[in-house]
Amino acid sequence: MVAAVPALTGPFEPTPSLTFTLGLVFLLVLAVVVALLFDIRSNTRRTAEAVEQLAEQRETDESDP
Structure with a gap:
């Protein structure tokens, strides 16, 4: 004889609408x-490009007397 599995009852019974x-x-x-x-990846890329531009600008400013 196989024991029956009790069915879920109460407010948390999984229904199709709840699953959906x-x-x-x-x-x-x-x-x-x-x-x-x-968005984070895009912002990181733009930040890296801005830092590169600032570094290049600084190098250019330092080389000009």
């Missing part, structure tokens, strides 16, 4: 994280 909502929330969080990572 949790899936949408997960995808939204994932999209925000990816967008932030690309």
